[in-house]
Amino acid sequence: MIRKINYLAIEKKEDAKRVVDIWISELKNMIKTGSYNISDVNINNLEKLLMEWKFFNKKVIIYELLGDLYSEIGDINREYTYYLKSLENYFITNRNDSYVIINKIVVNSIKTEKYDQAINFSNLIVPLSKDIPKEYKGKVCYNRALSFKKLEKYERALKEINLAESYAYEIDYDEMKKFLMLKANCYIKLHRYFDALETYRQVLWILEYMNNYDEKCAIYLNIIDIYKDKGDKEKISEYINKAVNLLPNISKESYYLKYIYLELGYIYKYLKKYNLTEKYFKKAFEIYPNDIEVISKLLDFYLEVNNDKEIFTLSENLFNSKKEDILNENQNFNKILSLYLENDYIKESKDLLNKMIKGDRMNEKNN
Amino acid sequence: MKKIIRILSTITIIALLSISILTPLQLDPPPLKNITEHNIID
Numbered sequence: 001m002i003r004k005i006n007y008l009a010i011e012k013k014e015d016a017k018r019v020v021d022i023w024i025s026e027l028k029n030m031i032k033t034g035s036y037n038i039s040d041v042n043i044n045n046l047e048k049l050l051m052e053w054k055f056f057n058k059k060v061i062i063y064e065l066l067g068d069l070y071s072e073i074g075d076i077n078r079e080y081t082y083y084l085k086s087l088e089n090y091f092i093t094n095r096n097d098s099y100v101i102i103n104k105i106v107v108n109s110i111k112t113e114k115y116d117q118a119i120n121f122s123n124l125i126v127p128l129s130k131d132i133p134k135e136y137k138g139k140v141c142y143n144r145a146l147s148f149k150k151l152e153k154y155e156r157a158l159k160e161i162n163l164a165e166s167y168a169y170e171i172d173y174d175e176m177k178k179f180l181m182l183k184a185n186c187y188i189k190l191h192r193y194f195d196a197l198e199t200y201r202q203v204l205w206i207l208e209y210m211n212n213y214d215e216k217c218a219i220y221l222n223i224i225d226i227y228k229d230k231g232d233k234e235k236i237s238e239y240i241n242k243a244v245n246l247l248p249n250i251s252k253e254s255y256y257l258k259y260i261y262l263e264l265g266y267i268y269k270y271l272k273k274y275n276l277t278e279k280y281f282k283k284a285f286e287i288y289p290n291d292i293e294v295i296s297k298l299l300d301f302y303l304e305v306n307n308d309k310e311i312f313t314l315s316e317n318l319f320n321s322k323k324e325d326i327l328n329e330n331q332n333f334n335k336i337l338s339l340y341l342e343n344d345y346i347k348e349s350k351d352l353l354n355k356m357i358k359g360d361r362m363n364e365k366n367n
Numbered sequence: 368m369k370k371i372i373r374i375l376s377t378i379t380i381i382a383l384l385s386i387s388i389l390t391p392l393q394l395d396p397p398p399l400k401n402i403t404e405h406n407i408i409d
Binding site: 175266 | 373392393394395396397398399400401
């Protein structure tokens with residue numbers, strides 16, 4: 001329906017409002033059904049319409065919906081752009097519920113690892129406290145706690161989680177699990193292992209009645225950190241077996257899966273079982289072949305164990321599948337080139353350099 | 368010359384790996400957001 005709109009024919013405010021309402025309905029439907037068929041041309045036409053008729057209140061909701069849409073698509077940059085545009089328009093209106101959009105920007109900041117930015121945005125919510133529903137305050141405090149934890153400010157993170165828990169007056173087990181898991185993770189970082197284990201036990205008790213195998217697996221892997229510190233190999237084996245037994249039940253769409261495979265790789269490396277390290281890093285690569293972190297970790301592993309053959313294969317794979325930009329990340333290109341030179345692979349070094357130069361020239365042409 | 372290149376390469380690899388040496392992760396839960404929360408006003 002959006003494609004059939006003739007924007008040039010819109011002369012009255014009522015018609016413009018009707019078109020914007022159609023958009024709102026269509027965007028909500030796209031998000032609900034997962035069909036993200038939208039073009040830049042259409043969005044540009046819509047934005048012109050919104051500006052022409054000064055629909056500031058409608059702009060707030062349209063931009064938020066566009067942010068949600070791009071969030072579902074996985075376009076983090078556009079998600080941020082539209083959420084920010086929504087927030088800018090909040091300040092022009094008299095609305096006092098900007099905490100919803102601010103929280104979405106906080107989440108986007110966390111996803112892009114901009115934790116200081118996340119904290120700064122969440123500070124904007126504090127003056128709005130009296131307008132925020134109690135259960136929402138829990139979310140906000142939890143996201144602040146997560147940001148502080150990522151910034152290695154564990155005591156501060158714990159304060160925010162305690163606040164989050166105090167706001168959860170109706171038990172939402174899904175949220176409570178997350179609060180407790182984050183709390184336990186902070187305890188581990190502070191070497192408060194008894195508190196960590198007690199808190200994990202509470203989460204595992206909640207999970208007893210749920211089929212959240214990925215969360216259980218994640219907890220078992222986190223618990224292993226405690227026993228690594230104590231050098232207790234028996235307990236490490238016990239928990240690693242518990243984690244591995246859950247793997248067949250974990251969906252490929254799980255948020256935790258990539259981290260589960262990578263963590264299993266690390267643990268097996270700690271146990272000097274390098275074939276299993278490779279197995280799990282490769283599993284991560286199979287499911288996330290474009291993920292920079294996964295590729296970088298696989299590459300680092302092969303470099304550490306001096307496996308030139310696999311490095312050649314990985315490097316060729318990146319060029320053949322046009323993912324050579326990943327070589328620019330994490331010093332990956334330097335690592336591969338250094339290995340080639342160390343082993344006198346002069347032809348391979350020249351080929352690698354030529355491919356990178358060719359890739360750079362193509363990028364300049366396209367820009 | 369080749370020996371120098373080889374030594375430099377080894378040093379580079381060690382230096383780069385020491386920055387990004389395989390370090391364990393801690394699996395944190397994801398941030399909390401609800402995309403269905405909107406308020407429409409006229």
